[in-house]
Amino acid sequence: MAINRWLRIAWQCGNTRHDSISPNCYGDVQRRNSLSSDNASIELAIRSEDHTIQLETKSLSRREQPKDFPELVDGVDDAGEVKPPSNQAQPSSEESEAYSIFTTSQKRLIVLTASFCGFFSPVTASIYYPALQTIAEDLHILQGIAPTFVGAFSDSAGRRPAFVYCFVVYIIANIGLGIQKSYRALVVLRCIQSAGSSGTIALANGVAADVVTSAERGSFVAFASLGSLLGPMIGPIIGGLISQYLGWHWIFWFLAILAGVFFIPLLLFFPETNHNVVGDGSYRPPLHCQSLTGLMIARSLKRKNIVLNHEKQKRLREEYSVRFPNPLDTLIISWERASFIILFGNGLVFAGLYAVLTGVSSLFSDIYHFDEIRIALCFLPFGGGSMISSVIVGRVIDWNYARHARRLGFPVMKNRAQSLENFPLEKARLEIALPLIWVGALIMIAYGWMLQFRTALAGPLIVLFFSGATMTGVYQALNIMLIDSYPKQAATATAANNLFRCLLGAVATSILGPLLSSWGAGWTYTFAALLWIVFSPALLVLIKYGQKWRKQRAAKEAARQLKKMKAEETKTARGQHVLKDQHVEDQK
Template sequence: MVEDVSSSSADKENTDIEKAKSHATSVHIPHTIFSLNEIRFMVFILTFAAIFSPISSTIYYPALGSVAEELQVSDTLVNLTITTFMIFQGLAPAFIGAFADAEGRRPAYLICFLVYIAANIGLALQSNYAALLVLRCVQSSGSSGTVALASAVVADISTPSERGRWMGWANAGALLGPAIGPIIGGVLAQYLGWRSIFWFLTIFAGVYLIPILLFFPESCRAVVGNGSHRPPKWNSCLLDPSLQKRIDADPSIVGPPIPPHSLRFPNPIKTLAVLFEKEAGMILISTGILFAGYYGLMAGLPSQLEANYGFDSLHIGLCFIASGAGGSIAALVTGRLMDYNFRRHARKLGLDASDTRRLRTLSSFPIEAARIEIALPFILLGAATMLVFGWVMRFKTNLSGPIILLFFIGACTTGAFTILASLTVDLFPEKPATATAASNMTRCWLGAAATAIVVPMVNALGTGWTYTIVAGLWLALCPALWIVIKVGPRWRREKEERAKEREAR
């Protein structure tokens, strides 16, 4: 009897899958039913939601001395809370990304914010080092998932031909955090004490959670398809009735049925598996090395500004504005450049860039070239400015020199990262949150290593040679990415052929 029920359930699921495939091929349906204004609203929400992870890391920097003094621990032990924060910043999205790809973006956002708020309350109230260390890890686990979720939502609601623009906005929020975090943290720590930093983050997150709960619609394609299948009531928002009316008025926009599935525990192995794919691995390692150099520079900057120019915490925080401003501007400009280059390659192949049916599977489209051709100039210019920055700091020139160079370093790093992050999502359209989590893992773990070694390297080699090494590593990324342009499409076709063989068995 049990076998009959199991067999019947399996047959029903297979039937649903076949219906979905036949529906997709026989009816032309829009990629998403969300209007342009609804997409803009969703991108606005996810852009600023992504701020919480980077701002939680950098807002803490100006208060390190005060924390060490009150808890009576060394500066080295307090700095350890930064390293562990970044380790969990890379680890936690592996779980939340897999969960979001299976169960939806809204419940994943809810989990992230509730964990984050609870951790901040604990950090504001704790009074010993062990609690600080543990709760910083919990805080990181809650906030870091928002970055992966931002890229996942963009993948849900945009086609490859327009994804660059929206990815630019999504990354602009994540890169604004490092610029404004030290400023806010410096002001709060100086006038209200370091505990006020965590009360500020608690209130900020609590207020921001309200519009997500009330107005942010579910977009995960495994749950709602192109948006035409409404989620369960517990996962609904106030926009759902208007979406349902739109569907009832025009049934032709309804996507294929969603195959049912049971609730699954997040599997972080899927995130690690992305790293071991040839094409994705090279892209992710390149992204990690790029941001490791940037994180290393940011971690070493406070002590160098203090030593060279005698700055206090507030003035050091103000210097971070340059890199943040450059990064935010680059993220927006880069998105437009990516979309332009995508359309250019589509025209060369005689394709319509807006034809989502033909471009949804990118097996014959050179997506690697369309993205990386824009990234390479950013990497080359970033390496040059990093090299100059190291020697400018070495010879203690006028402050205007380092500030201008920080602007360009932030712009180049962000531009290249935005492009490589978009390419990662392009290669894994069926699991964008998992792919972004893998990118986050390599970026944060290599960044954690960079922050741990940059000060000893500067002490041993000086700023000039330290950042010359970073520039050399960035230059070494160019041949690797050029290989991806040339060989990536073949690797992608081989992967698709292996997937078809597994399905046929």
């Protein structure tokens, strides 16, 4: 079924009617016999406090360009009234092109495939708990560090090479785990296994950022999260059943077989999506990033006499590089003011999540005297609430984005990249996160005291469902805000997110036992909820100042790029001067 869907993607993108090329299917693609002679006049002015940078490209134009988008602060003019812009935001030359050649259904298939790759990280972390509880606390650190390399690597080299690395390392580690009996070897190989699987969540979010714009990112990040939410829900059940009936070695054989079966069609058909490698998806990537789907799309374009923008193809090839990932990129993102608030907030949410899930095994065993299988089944309400919430909250986030866009008269373009400097992204995303974090705190307090007073089983299970729903909703809103802030470094930003959540999750896991012993479940989970409430005003600060901080960061980045361009031009000019001098000397 999956292979047939990938074949249909190639057929649909290549067999659009020759006289009516769909903008959804071809973004950067241009018809050879209808190349326009129009040139755009672009003027980019970036102002900061101490300097003004102005880049101009002068040429003739048949059409008048739309006026600049007026300066707005949260959509309110000087009189204090909502004032929509007089004209639509002016796109740059790249923004006027389609964001992705894939249709909506094809985007969903691509993102869901990447999401299932992300399934292997949480299912691996949870599947062995019933059989190998002694290793449970040793893995959070490596799970946080490994994605910092994988995410940065995929943002430069492409998603496909990163997926190949993850699955090859993961499968080999599982085979080793399945055949060994030494505890030391088990720990080492389990760390290698984690290094392979943990980067897949960052890659799934990177793929989602590649194929969709901010206007529909809420729904698609929900698709990208489904695999990572499904893993914790079914991992303990699978692990408990295999451990009880086949032995714990078969847990790793099962993971190796499952990963191998999934990896083969992924390797053959999953297309490269990174904009730094393939643009909108229509440009030919380097050979090691190519897939059968990409080859069939390229062949169809050629058969229909459709030619790419050769200048952009050349630029993509010249700028492409496979280099050792620099973890400092992740740290740079982590210490930006706005991103630090988002990352720390997500870390606190996941610390609470780990506190709840880690406590299920010990608390339910002590209170309700459950065996491993019954305890594993108790994870289902939490996972079910998480999955339902991811879909609903994703749609609500997209609705809130559209609501603010209508209020400001801002154009909503689902297949065009837009400059969002004058759009209140922080409001559109965090207005959803704030109520959820407050409700989630109250639910966690109720959960703790239900366990403290040993109520009937139905109570904690119902609360677990809503706890999963609220935690997932907060995480999703913050994650989308982070990707919106770094769309060209989505995997690296998600890796930074993974680093914070795993480090704070490790802290939560390590202190949970002592707190439960000394305070009891009621006060332990009340303390965790109070941490969320104390943190929540930071999101209000981000709503107020986040847009201003984004503009300042964009100005600094533009200045850095301009400085880099001037340095390259100077280097080229010097090289040409040296060659000229050598030529003169040779003539003499």
